[in-house]
Amino acid sequence: MSKEIKFYKYQGAGNDFVLIDNRNSAFNAKDNDLIKHLCDRRFGIGGDGLMLLQDTKNFDFEMVYYNADGNEGTMCGNGGRCIVAFARDLDIIQNKTAFLAVDGPHDADIHDNQVHLGMIPVNEHHRDGEAYVMNTGSPHFVKFVEGLNDINMFKEGYAIRNNPTYIEKGINVNFIEKEGEGYFVRTFERGVEDETYACGTGAVASAMSVALKEGKDGDFNIPIRVIGGQLQISFHKKGSSFSNVFLTGPALQVFQGAIKLS
The missing domain is CATH 3.10.310.10 (Diaminopimelate Epimerase; Chain A, domain 1)
Incomplete structure:
Protein backbone atom coordinates (compact mmCIF):
# COMPACT_ATOMS: atom_id res chain seq x y z
CA MET A 1 0.00 0.00 0.00
CA SER A 2 1.36 3.39 -0.94
CA LYS A 3 1.67 6.17 1.63
CA GLU A 4 1.76 9.93 1.24
CA ILE A 5 3.86 12.31 3.31
CA LYS A 6 2.94 15.99 3.39
CA PHE A 7 6.04 18.17 3.26
CA TYR A 8 7.14 21.78 2.99
CA LYS A 9 10.28 23.09 1.29
CA TYR A 10 12.11 26.12 2.74
CA GLN A 11 15.37 27.84 1.92
CA GLY A 12 17.57 30.18 3.89
CA ALA A 13 20.15 31.96 1.71
CA GLY A 14 20.08 28.97 -0.64
CA ASN A 15 20.46 26.36 2.11
CA ASP A 16 17.35 24.27 1.37
CA PHE A 17 15.44 21.89 3.58
CA VAL A 18 12.52 19.49 3.63
CA LEU A 19 10.29 20.29 6.62
CA ILE A 20 7.65 18.01 8.12
CA ASP A 21 5.11 18.87 10.80
CA ASN A 22 5.55 15.88 13.10
CA ARG A 23 3.50 17.04 16.07
CA ASN A 24 1.39 13.90 15.61
CA SER A 25 4.56 11.73 15.68
CA ALA A 26 3.42 9.93 12.51
CA PHE A 27 6.76 10.23 10.70
CA ASN A 28 9.19 7.34 11.26
CA ALA A 29 12.26 9.29 12.35
CA LYS A 30 14.30 6.08 12.65
CA ASP A 31 14.02 5.34 8.93
CA ASN A 32 17.34 6.80 7.77
CA ASP A 33 16.90 5.42 4.25
CA LEU A 34 13.58 7.25 3.93
CA ILE A 35 15.14 10.54 5.07
CA LYS A 36 18.00 10.08 2.62
CA HIS A 37 15.47 9.36 -0.15
CA LEU A 38 13.42 12.47 0.63
CA CYS A 39 16.58 14.63 0.47
CA ASP A 40 17.67 13.11 -2.86
CA ARG A 41 17.50 15.74 -5.61
CA ARG A 42 16.71 13.25 -8.38
CA PHE A 43 14.54 10.60 -6.78
CA GLY A 44 13.02 12.49 -3.85
CA ILE A 45 12.13 16.07 -2.95
CA GLY A 46 15.67 17.37 -2.67
CA GLY A 47 17.36 19.27 0.13
CA ASP A 48 20.54 19.84 2.11
CA GLY A 49 18.72 18.31 5.07
CA LEU A 50 15.37 17.37 6.59
CA MET A 51 13.77 18.77 9.73
CA LEU A 52 10.95 17.56 11.93
CA LEU A 53 8.94 20.08 13.93
CA GLN A 54 7.77 18.30 17.08
CA ASP A 55 5.97 19.08 20.33
CA THR A 56 8.07 19.34 23.47
CA LYS A 57 7.53 20.57 27.02
CA ASN A 58 8.41 24.12 28.06
CA PHE A 59 9.14 25.30 24.49
CA ASP A 60 7.09 26.30 21.46
CA PHE A 61 8.44 23.32 19.52
CA GLU A 62 11.43 21.02 19.05
CA MET A 63 13.66 21.03 15.97
CA VAL A 64 15.10 17.64 14.98
CA TYR A 65 17.58 17.91 12.13
CA TYR A 66 18.82 15.22 9.74
CA ASN A 67 21.63 15.52 7.22
CA ALA A 68 21.02 14.66 3.58
CA ASP A 69 22.77 11.32 4.18
CA GLY A 70 19.86 10.31 6.43
CA ASN A 71 21.68 10.56 9.74
CA GLU A 72 20.63 12.85 12.59
CA GLY A 73 22.83 15.93 12.56
CA THR A 74 24.14 18.60 14.87
CA MET A 75 22.74 22.14 14.94
CA CYS A 76 22.01 23.79 11.60
CA GLY A 77 21.81 27.59 11.79
CA ASN A 78 20.01 28.21 8.50
CA GLY A 79 17.78 25.25 9.27
CA GLY A 80 16.97 26.88 12.60
CA ARG A 81 15.95 30.06 10.82
CA CYS A 82 13.81 28.10 8.35
CA ILE A 83 11.99 26.15 11.04
CA VAL A 84 11.15 29.42 12.82
CA ALA A 85 9.53 30.63 9.58
CA PHE A 86 7.77 27.25 9.30
CA ALA A 87 6.41 27.56 12.86
CA ARG A 88 5.16 31.06 12.06
CA ASP A 89 3.49 29.83 8.86
CA LEU A 90 1.80 27.02 10.82
CA ASP A 91 0.49 29.62 13.32
CA ILE A 92 2.40 27.98 16.17
CA ILE A 93 4.16 31.29 16.88
CA GLN A 94 3.79 34.90 15.81
CA ASN A 95 6.96 37.01 15.83
CA LYS A 96 8.95 35.54 18.73
CA THR A 97 9.79 32.02 19.83
CA ALA A 98 11.84 29.85 22.14
CA PHE A 99 12.48 26.38 20.75
CA LEU A 100 14.61 23.36 21.55
CA ALA A 101 17.32 21.95 19.25
CA VAL A 102 20.00 19.32 19.66
CA ASP A 103 22.45 21.86 21.14
CA GLY A 104 19.91 23.31 23.58
CA PRO A 105 17.38 26.17 23.69
CA HIS A 106 17.28 28.92 21.05
CA ASP A 107 15.45 32.25 20.99
CA ALA A 108 14.43 33.87 17.72
CA ASP A 109 12.27 36.56 16.23
CA ILE A 110 10.93 36.88 12.71
CA HIS A 111 9.80 39.97 10.81
CA ASP A 112 8.58 39.51 7.25
CA ASN A 113 11.10 36.92 5.97
CA GLN A 114 14.08 37.95 8.10
CA VAL A 115 14.86 35.65 11.04
CA HIS A 116 17.09 36.79 13.92
CA LEU A 117 18.25 33.56 15.58
CA GLY A 118 20.11 33.26 18.86
CA MET A 119 23.00 30.81 18.73
CA ILE A 120 24.94 29.04 21.50
CA PRO A 121 27.84 30.84 23.22
CA VAL A 122 31.33 29.70 22.22
CA ASN A 123 34.08 29.61 24.83
CA GLU A 124 36.95 27.82 23.16
CA HIS A 125 38.73 27.28 19.88
Missing part, protein backbone atom coordinates in the same frame (compact mmCIF):
# COMPACT_ATOMS: atom_id res chain seq x y z
CA HIS A 126 42.02 25.89 18.69
CA ARG A 127 44.27 26.27 15.70
CA ASP A 128 45.06 23.77 12.96
CA GLY A 129 47.97 25.40 11.21
CA GLU A 130 46.62 28.76 10.05
CA ALA A 131 42.97 27.66 10.41
CA TYR A 132 40.62 28.25 13.32
CA VAL A 133 38.61 25.28 14.64
CA MET A 134 35.55 25.68 16.86
CA ASN A 135 32.07 24.36 17.57
CA THR A 136 29.21 26.80 16.96
CA GLY A 137 26.53 24.10 17.29
CA SER A 138 28.40 22.08 14.65
CA PRO A 139 32.19 21.67 14.31
CA HIS A 140 33.90 24.03 11.88
CA PHE A 141 37.30 24.53 10.25
CA VAL A 142 37.83 28.12 9.03
CA LYS A 143 40.71 29.21 6.82
CA PHE A 144 41.40 32.66 5.37
CA VAL A 145 42.25 32.53 1.66
CA GLU A 146 42.64 34.67 -1.43
CA GLY A 147 40.93 33.99 -4.76
CA LEU A 148 37.98 32.22 -3.14
CA ASN A 149 35.90 32.30 -6.33
CA ASP A 150 38.48 30.12 -8.07
CA ILE A 151 38.93 27.48 -5.37
CA ASN A 152 37.67 23.95 -6.10
CA MET A 153 35.59 23.62 -2.93
CA PHE A 154 34.72 19.98 -3.43
CA LYS A 155 38.36 18.96 -3.87
CA GLU A 156 39.80 21.17 -1.11
CA GLY A 157 36.92 20.70 1.33
CA TYR A 158 36.76 16.96 0.83
CA ALA A 159 40.50 16.63 1.50
CA ILE A 160 40.29 18.47 4.84
CA ARG A 161 37.05 16.83 5.97
CA ASN A 162 38.53 13.38 5.29
CA ASN A 163 42.07 13.89 6.54
CA PRO A 164 43.24 11.74 9.50
CA THR A 165 42.36 14.45 12.05
CA TYR A 166 38.71 14.78 11.06
CA ILE A 167 37.65 11.69 9.12
CA GLU A 168 36.10 9.84 12.08
CA LYS A 169 33.70 12.55 13.31
CA GLY A 170 33.79 14.83 10.27
CA ILE A 171 34.03 18.60 10.15
CA ASN A 172 32.55 21.41 8.09
CA VAL A 173 35.18 23.26 6.05
CA ASN A 174 34.89 27.02 5.49
CA PHE A 175 37.09 29.26 3.37
CA ILE A 176 36.76 33.00 3.96
CA GLU A 177 37.96 36.07 2.07
CA LYS A 178 37.67 39.81 2.81
CA GLU A 179 35.17 41.49 0.52
CA GLY A 180 34.39 45.20 0.81
CA GLU A 181 32.98 45.95 4.26
CA GLY A 182 32.32 42.27 4.92
CA TYR A 183 33.46 38.79 3.98
CA PHE A 184 32.68 36.07 1.44
CA VAL A 185 32.43 32.49 2.78
CA ARG A 186 32.13 29.14 1.02
CA THR A 187 31.44 25.91 2.91
CA PHE A 188 31.88 22.18 2.34
CA GLU A 189 29.38 20.46 4.67
CA ARG A 190 29.75 17.03 6.21
CA GLY A 191 26.56 14.98 5.86
CA VAL A 192 25.92 16.63 2.50
CA GLU A 193 29.53 15.83 1.52
CA ASP A 194 29.64 18.71 -0.90
CA GLU A 195 29.56 22.49 -1.03
CA THR A 196 26.26 24.08 -0.02
CA TYR A 197 24.95 27.53 -0.95
CA ALA A 198 25.09 28.61 2.69
CA CYS A 199 25.90 27.31 6.16
CA GLY A 200 24.62 29.24 9.17
CA THR A 201 26.88 27.73 11.84
CA GLY A 202 29.75 28.08 9.35
CA ALA A 203 29.01 31.77 8.83
CA VAL A 204 29.02 32.21 12.63
CA ALA A 205 32.34 30.37 12.97
CA SER A 206 33.80 32.42 10.12
CA ALA A 207 32.73 35.72 11.71
CA MET A 208 34.20 34.62 15.05
CA SER A 209 37.44 33.78 13.26
CA VAL A 210 37.53 37.35 11.92
CA ALA A 211 37.29 38.68 15.48
CA LEU A 212 39.96 36.25 16.71
CA LYS A 213 42.27 37.24 13.86
CA GLU A 214 41.79 40.94 14.65
CA GLY A 215 42.53 40.27 18.32
CA LYS A 216 39.96 42.80 19.55
CA ASP A 217 37.24 42.51 22.19
CA GLY A 218 33.82 44.12 22.18
CA ASP A 219 30.63 44.02 20.11
CA PHE A 220 30.87 42.83 16.51
CA ASN A 221 28.38 42.95 13.63
CA ILE A 222 29.88 41.25 10.59
CA PRO A 223 28.26 40.90 7.14
CA ILE A 224 28.87 37.48 5.59
CA ARG A 225 28.03 36.86 1.94
CA VAL A 226 27.44 33.25 0.91
CA ILE A 227 26.68 31.85 -2.53
CA GLY A 228 22.94 31.92 -1.78
CA GLY A 229 22.67 35.40 -0.31
CA GLN A 230 23.57 37.65 2.61
CA LEU A 231 23.82 36.81 6.31
CA GLN A 232 24.62 39.01 9.30
CA ILE A 233 26.47 37.76 12.37
CA SER A 234 26.61 39.64 15.67
CA PHE A 235 28.16 38.77 19.04
CA HIS A 236 30.12 40.07 22.01
CA LYS A 237 33.72 38.87 22.27
CA LYS A 238 35.87 38.79 25.38
CA GLY A 239 39.15 36.92 24.98
CA SER A 240 38.28 33.56 23.44
CA SER A 241 34.64 33.69 24.57
CA PHE A 242 31.69 34.74 22.44
CA SER A 243 28.27 35.57 23.91
CA ASN A 244 25.01 37.16 22.73
CA VAL A 245 25.51 35.42 19.38
CA PHE A 246 22.94 36.02 16.63
CA LEU A 247 22.56 34.80 13.05
CA THR A 248 20.27 36.92 10.87
CA GLY A 249 19.09 36.30 7.33
CA PRO A 250 16.17 35.35 5.07
CA ALA A 251 14.01 32.24 5.35
CA LEU A 252 11.34 31.52 2.74
CA GLN A 253 8.87 28.80 1.89
CA VAL A 254 9.57 27.58 -1.65
CA PHE A 255 6.69 25.13 -2.09
CA GLN A 256 4.66 22.45 -0.35
CA GLY A 257 3.18 19.19 -1.46
CA ALA A 258 2.82 15.47 -0.82
CA ILE A 259 5.19 12.72 -1.90
CA LYS A 260 3.88 9.22 -2.53
CA LEU A 261 5.94 6.33 -1.18
CA SER A 262 5.45 2.87 -2.64
Whole structure:
Protein backbone atom coordinates (compact mmCIF):
# COMPACT_ATOMS: atom_id res chain seq x y z
CA MET A 1 0.00 0.00 0.00
CA SER A 2 1.36 3.39 -0.94
CA LYS A 3 1.67 6.17 1.63
CA GLU A 4 1.76 9.93 1.24
CA ILE A 5 3.86 12.31 3.31
CA LYS A 6 2.94 15.99 3.39
CA PHE A 7 6.04 18.17 3.26
CA TYR A 8 7.14 21.78 2.99
CA LYS A 9 10.28 23.09 1.29
CA TYR A 10 12.11 26.12 2.74
CA GLN A 11 15.37 27.84 1.92
CA GLY A 12 17.57 30.18 3.89
CA ALA A 13 20.15 31.96 1.71
CA GLY A 14 20.08 28.97 -0.64
CA ASN A 15 20.46 26.36 2.11
CA ASP A 16 17.35 24.27 1.37
CA PHE A 17 15.44 21.89 3.58
CA VAL A 18 12.52 19.49 3.63
CA LEU A 19 10.29 20.29 6.62
CA ILE A 20 7.65 18.01 8.12
CA ASP A 21 5.11 18.87 10.80
CA ASN A 22 5.55 15.88 13.10
CA ARG A 23 3.50 17.04 16.07
CA ASN A 24 1.39 13.90 15.61
CA SER A 25 4.56 11.73 15.68
CA ALA A 26 3.42 9.93 12.51
CA PHE A 27 6.76 10.23 10.70
CA ASN A 28 9.19 7.34 11.26
CA ALA A 29 12.26 9.29 12.35
CA LYS A 30 14.30 6.08 12.65
CA ASP A 31 14.02 5.34 8.93
CA ASN A 32 17.34 6.80 7.77
CA ASP A 33 16.90 5.42 4.25
CA LEU A 34 13.58 7.25 3.93
CA ILE A 35 15.14 10.54 5.07
CA LYS A 36 18.00 10.08 2.62
CA HIS A 37 15.47 9.36 -0.15
CA LEU A 38 13.42 12.47 0.63
CA CYS A 39 16.58 14.63 0.47
CA ASP A 40 17.67 13.11 -2.86
CA ARG A 41 17.50 15.74 -5.61
CA ARG A 42 16.71 13.25 -8.38
CA PHE A 43 14.54 10.60 -6.78
CA GLY A 44 13.02 12.49 -3.85
CA ILE A 45 12.13 16.07 -2.95
CA GLY A 46 15.67 17.37 -2.67
CA GLY A 47 17.36 19.27 0.13
CA ASP A 48 20.54 19.84 2.11
CA GLY A 49 18.72 18.31 5.07
CA LEU A 50 15.37 17.37 6.59
CA MET A 51 13.77 18.77 9.73
CA LEU A 52 10.95 17.56 11.93
CA LEU A 53 8.94 20.08 13.93
CA GLN A 54 7.77 18.30 17.08
CA ASP A 55 5.97 19.08 20.33
CA THR A 56 8.07 19.34 23.47
CA LYS A 57 7.53 20.57 27.02
CA ASN A 58 8.41 24.12 28.06
CA PHE A 59 9.14 25.30 24.49
CA ASP A 60 7.09 26.30 21.46
CA PHE A 61 8.44 23.32 19.52
CA GLU A 62 11.43 21.02 19.05
CA MET A 63 13.66 21.03 15.97
CA VAL A 64 15.10 17.64 14.98
CA TYR A 65 17.58 17.91 12.13
CA TYR A 66 18.82 15.22 9.74
CA ASN A 67 21.63 15.52 7.22
CA ALA A 68 21.02 14.66 3.58
CA ASP A 69 22.77 11.32 4.18
CA GLY A 70 19.86 10.31 6.43
CA ASN A 71 21.68 10.56 9.74
CA GLU A 72 20.63 12.85 12.59
CA GLY A 73 22.83 15.93 12.56
CA THR A 74 24.14 18.60 14.87
CA MET A 75 22.74 22.14 14.94
CA CYS A 76 22.01 23.79 11.60
CA GLY A 77 21.81 27.59 11.79
CA ASN A 78 20.01 28.21 8.50
CA GLY A 79 17.78 25.25 9.27
CA GLY A 80 16.97 26.88 12.60
CA ARG A 81 15.95 30.06 10.82
CA CYS A 82 13.81 28.10 8.35
CA ILE A 83 11.99 26.15 11.04
CA VAL A 84 11.15 29.42 12.82
CA ALA A 85 9.53 30.63 9.58
CA PHE A 86 7.77 27.25 9.30
CA ALA A 87 6.41 27.56 12.86
CA ARG A 88 5.16 31.06 12.06
CA ASP A 89 3.49 29.83 8.86
CA LEU A 90 1.80 27.02 10.82
CA ASP A 91 0.49 29.62 13.32
CA ILE A 92 2.40 27.98 16.17
CA ILE A 93 4.16 31.29 16.88
CA GLN A 94 3.79 34.90 15.81
CA ASN A 95 6.96 37.01 15.83
CA LYS A 96 8.95 35.54 18.73
CA THR A 97 9.79 32.02 19.83
CA ALA A 98 11.84 29.85 22.14
CA PHE A 99 12.48 26.38 20.75
CA LEU A 100 14.61 23.36 21.55
CA ALA A 101 17.32 21.95 19.25
CA VAL A 102 20.00 19.32 19.66
CA ASP A 103 22.45 21.86 21.14
CA GLY A 104 19.91 23.31 23.58
CA PRO A 105 17.38 26.17 23.69
CA HIS A 106 17.28 28.92 21.05
CA ASP A 107 15.45 32.25 20.99
CA ALA A 108 14.43 33.87 17.72
CA ASP A 109 12.27 36.56 16.23
CA ILE A 110 10.93 36.88 12.71
CA HIS A 111 9.80 39.97 10.81
CA ASP A 112 8.58 39.51 7.25
CA ASN A 113 11.10 36.92 5.97
CA GLN A 114 14.08 37.95 8.10
CA VAL A 115 14.86 35.65 11.04
CA HIS A 116 17.09 36.79 13.92
CA LEU A 117 18.25 33.56 15.58
CA GLY A 118 20.11 33.26 18.86
CA MET A 119 23.00 30.81 18.73
CA ILE A 120 24.94 29.04 21.50
CA PRO A 121 27.84 30.84 23.22
CA VAL A 122 31.33 29.70 22.22
CA ASN A 123 34.08 29.61 24.83
CA GLU A 124 36.95 27.82 23.16
CA HIS A 125 38.73 27.28 19.88
CA HIS A 126 42.02 25.89 18.69
CA ARG A 127 44.27 26.27 15.70
CA ASP A 128 45.06 23.77 12.96
CA GLY A 129 47.97 25.40 11.21
CA GLU A 130 46.62 28.76 10.05
CA ALA A 131 42.97 27.66 10.41
CA TYR A 132 40.62 28.25 13.32
CA VAL A 133 38.61 25.28 14.64
CA MET A 134 35.55 25.68 16.86
CA ASN A 135 32.07 24.36 17.57
CA THR A 136 29.21 26.80 16.96
CA GLY A 137 26.53 24.10 17.29
CA SER A 138 28.40 22.08 14.65
CA PRO A 139 32.19 21.67 14.31
CA HIS A 140 33.90 24.03 11.88
CA PHE A 141 37.30 24.53 10.25
CA VAL A 142 37.83 28.12 9.03
CA LYS A 143 40.71 29.21 6.82
CA PHE A 144 41.40 32.66 5.37
CA VAL A 145 42.25 32.53 1.66
CA GLU A 146 42.64 34.67 -1.43
CA GLY A 147 40.93 33.99 -4.76
CA LEU A 148 37.98 32.22 -3.14
CA ASN A 149 35.90 32.30 -6.33
CA ASP A 150 38.48 30.12 -8.07
CA ILE A 151 38.93 27.48 -5.37
CA ASN A 152 37.67 23.95 -6.10
CA MET A 153 35.59 23.62 -2.93
CA PHE A 154 34.72 19.98 -3.43
CA LYS A 155 38.36 18.96 -3.87
CA GLU A 156 39.80 21.17 -1.11
CA GLY A 157 36.92 20.70 1.33
CA TYR A 158 36.76 16.96 0.83
CA ALA A 159 40.50 16.63 1.50
CA ILE A 160 40.29 18.47 4.84
CA ARG A 161 37.05 16.83 5.97
CA ASN A 162 38.53 13.38 5.29
CA ASN A 163 42.07 13.89 6.54
CA PRO A 164 43.24 11.74 9.50
CA THR A 165 42.36 14.45 12.05
CA TYR A 166 38.71 14.78 11.06
CA ILE A 167 37.65 11.69 9.12
CA GLU A 168 36.10 9.84 12.08
CA LYS A 169 33.70 12.55 13.31
CA GLY A 170 33.79 14.83 10.27
CA ILE A 171 34.03 18.60 10.15
CA ASN A 172 32.55 21.41 8.09
CA VAL A 173 35.18 23.26 6.05
CA ASN A 174 34.89 27.02 5.49
CA PHE A 175 37.09 29.26 3.37
CA ILE A 176 36.76 33.00 3.96
CA GLU A 177 37.96 36.07 2.07
CA LYS A 178 37.67 39.81 2.81
CA GLU A 179 35.17 41.49 0.52
CA GLY A 180 34.39 45.20 0.81
CA GLU A 181 32.98 45.95 4.26
CA GLY A 182 32.32 42.27 4.92
CA TYR A 183 33.46 38.79 3.98
CA PHE A 184 32.68 36.07 1.44
CA VAL A 185 32.43 32.49 2.78
CA ARG A 186 32.13 29.14 1.02
CA THR A 187 31.44 25.91 2.91
CA PHE A 188 31.88 22.18 2.34
CA GLU A 189 29.38 20.46 4.67
CA ARG A 190 29.75 17.03 6.21
CA GLY A 191 26.56 14.98 5.86
CA VAL A 192 25.92 16.63 2.50
CA GLU A 193 29.53 15.83 1.52
CA ASP A 194 29.64 18.71 -0.90
CA GLU A 195 29.56 22.49 -1.03
CA THR A 196 26.26 24.08 -0.02
CA TYR A 197 24.95 27.53 -0.95
CA ALA A 198 25.09 28.61 2.69
CA CYS A 199 25.90 27.31 6.16
CA GLY A 200 24.62 29.24 9.17
CA THR A 201 26.88 27.73 11.84
CA GLY A 202 29.75 28.08 9.35
CA ALA A 203 29.01 31.77 8.83
CA VAL A 204 29.02 32.21 12.63
CA ALA A 205 32.34 30.37 12.97
CA SER A 206 33.80 32.42 10.12
CA ALA A 207 32.73 35.72 11.71
CA MET A 208 34.20 34.62 15.05
CA SER A 209 37.44 33.78 13.26
CA VAL A 210 37.53 37.35 11.92
CA ALA A 211 37.29 38.68 15.48
CA LEU A 212 39.96 36.25 16.71
CA LYS A 213 42.27 37.24 13.86
CA GLU A 214 41.79 40.94 14.65
CA GLY A 215 42.53 40.27 18.32
CA LYS A 216 39.96 42.80 19.55
CA ASP A 217 37.24 42.51 22.19
CA GLY A 218 33.82 44.12 22.18
CA ASP A 219 30.63 44.02 20.11
CA PHE A 220 30.87 42.83 16.51
CA ASN A 221 28.38 42.95 13.63
CA ILE A 222 29.88 41.25 10.59
CA PRO A 223 28.26 40.90 7.14
CA ILE A 224 28.87 37.48 5.59
CA ARG A 225 28.03 36.86 1.94
CA VAL A 226 27.44 33.25 0.91
CA ILE A 227 26.68 31.85 -2.53
CA GLY A 228 22.94 31.92 -1.78
CA GLY A 229 22.67 35.40 -0.31
CA GLN A 230 23.57 37.65 2.61
CA LEU A 231 23.82 36.81 6.31
CA GLN A 232 24.62 39.01 9.30
CA ILE A 233 26.47 37.76 12.37
CA SER A 234 26.61 39.64 15.67
CA PHE A 235 28.16 38.77 19.04
CA HIS A 236 30.12 40.07 22.01
CA LYS A 237 33.72 38.87 22.27
CA LYS A 238 35.87 38.79 25.38
CA GLY A 239 39.15 36.92 24.98
CA SER A 240 38.28 33.56 23.44
CA SER A 241 34.64 33.69 24.57
CA PHE A 242 31.69 34.74 22.44
CA SER A 243 28.27 35.57 23.91
CA ASN A 244 25.01 37.16 22.73
CA VAL A 245 25.51 35.42 19.38
CA PHE A 246 22.94 36.02 16.63
CA LEU A 247 22.56 34.80 13.05
CA THR A 248 20.27 36.92 10.87
CA GLY A 249 19.09 36.30 7.33
CA PRO A 250 16.17 35.35 5.07
CA ALA A 251 14.01 32.24 5.35
CA LEU A 252 11.34 31.52 2.74
CA GLN A 253 8.87 28.80 1.89
CA VAL A 254 9.57 27.58 -1.65
CA PHE A 255 6.69 25.13 -2.09
CA GLN A 256 4.66 22.45 -0.35
CA GLY A 257 3.18 19.19 -1.46
CA ALA A 258 2.82 15.47 -0.82
CA ILE A 259 5.19 12.72 -1.90
CA LYS A 260 3.88 9.22 -2.53
CA LEU A 261 5.94 6.33 -1.18
CA SER A 262 5.45 2.87 -2.64
